[in-house]
Amino acid sequence: MRSRAVWQLSLCKMREFVREPEAVFWVFIFPILLTLALGVAFRSKGPDPILVGVQEGEGASQALAALQAVPGLEVEPVAPEAARQKLREGKLTLVVIPGDPLVFWFDPTRPESRAARLEVNGALQRAAGREDPLSVEIREIHERGSRYIDFLLPGLLGMNLMGTGMWGIGFSIVNARMRNLLKRLVATPMRKRDYLAGQLAGRAVFLFLEVGVLVGFAALVFGVPLRGSLLTLALVSAVGAMTFAGLGLLVASRARTIEGVSGLMNAVMLPMWILSGTFFSTARFPDAMQPLVQALPLTALNDALRGVMIDGASLAVVAPEVGIAAAWGGAAFAGALYLFRWR
């Protein structure tokens, strides 16, 4: 009898989900559109040309000629009055004032300006007669897995698992509480843990569809690799989904209105959208913030997904991250069971 109730509860949860076109959009279509948009916007198109200005005056034409011969540089003459403004607006990364001393004018906080300085200096010195003691040979790497889309996709997957886990569980529970439906259910002999199990089971079915669709789409359209095993990816995703289902349950354990639960959801998810390395690496945050950033469940999930997909990591390698996520999930479930109100 027990298993029948869990089965019916999860079946009804699935039916309610597929009958909600908005939910289907946000879970399946939206991540694909986001991947498509970001993949196109940040597609690999080779390095941007370095924009260099040569200030008009004595020696300018020789310097222009020398620099135009260098590949990867885009050189233009610039009037002395205009140089400062163009530097400030980023229309030029570097301005050269020819003469002796040779003057390089740039913003030292911009990495591309520093690179331009080295390039331009070398070219002008060679034009002035410098001999390089070593000859140079260039090798380039063009490997799948090192592009932005390859970094991005596991993060989007993690973010999607977070969003659907929390909304999918939290929203439907608060909705049922608002409608007095939870109260009606506890008026039956239904076991409370069966209800929660049904919610999770109903969620789990779509999990694999959701992960499969996104990973498949990215592989087909952008050639994003899946280097680890499918089973490891499934396991990591399942742990992640259950972690956020637990957090969804916790957030929904007392809330009585959709507005209330939405506010709580956003308060939980917003910091992780920014901090957890979905769109850019967590290494960008200062060292002082790292303990916090690394302890977040989405950071752990994103790192584990990236490890499996891009580096081909085994479950043993990503175990610490999976452990962090599972610990969050377990704590959230325990808290939710303690706090949960049925009416």
Next chain:
Amino acid sequence: MLALRCRRLTKRYGRLLAVDGIDLDIRAGECFGLLGPNGAGKTTTVEIFEGLLPADAGSVEVLGMSWDRDERRIRERIGIQLQETQLAEKLSVIETLILFRSFYARGHDPEQVLRMVGLQEKRKAWVRKLSGGQRQRLSVACALVSDPDVLFFDEPTTGLDPQSRRQLWEILSSFHEQGKTVLLTTHYMEEAERLCDRVAVIDHGRIIALDTPARLIASLGAEHVVEFQSECPADLDAIRRLPGVGAARAEDGVVSLTVAEVHHALPALLAELERQRVRMTSLATHHASLEDVFVALTGRHLRD
């Protein structure tokens, strides 16, 4: 055999005493009504009976079992219809019933319950496509699907149109005719008179009268009520002394009298008003009802 027994039941919300020491015995096979105005404590009382609210003091036994020890055994044997439950909008009627059936060890076939409540044509319709009356019948079906011994219905017909109300009454009656117990709360006197074997009139968390509807009405000492309005106030003492007039009260400009026989009391009343030189502006008579019992007991109307 008692279906329900409670003693000195008390529930307090802050300073409000919602249930004030209620004692009640409901016999198995009885259709019992809790009648009272909104806020009288009916729903609180019933939810304590249903094991959904803890009482502050007092004891409740359902089918001889207590909620502390036998919660699941009680839940297997009772059916509940709550006030204002909205079932999942995007599940169909039959899916909803199958879901509820899955919670119980034994019960009816969901298809059979659909026929019992007359929803077989709506079998595959989503809940959100149902009318108010159909939703209410589905809610009743969810309570019936476990083939319960006791049904708790909290204001099942509030807000329904007359036809839907009659359909629900028929469902309840046929359940009751199988020898099962029904506990019903309502603020419709007609509903209580029609369905209930016994009625407890409840006000401010106390039972102020308990008997069969017929005997409660008989306790008024008169079977009819005459109500009239007049241009200027009439002398009520003189009217009370008229032959066959039981009681007279004035409220909001309406004077109502309980009378044994309208055909004797009315000519006397008209003659008396003529003598007092009071001109009537309206006159109506009806059979005495539980509403009049409530008015006689509390001085207020049920709908107030």
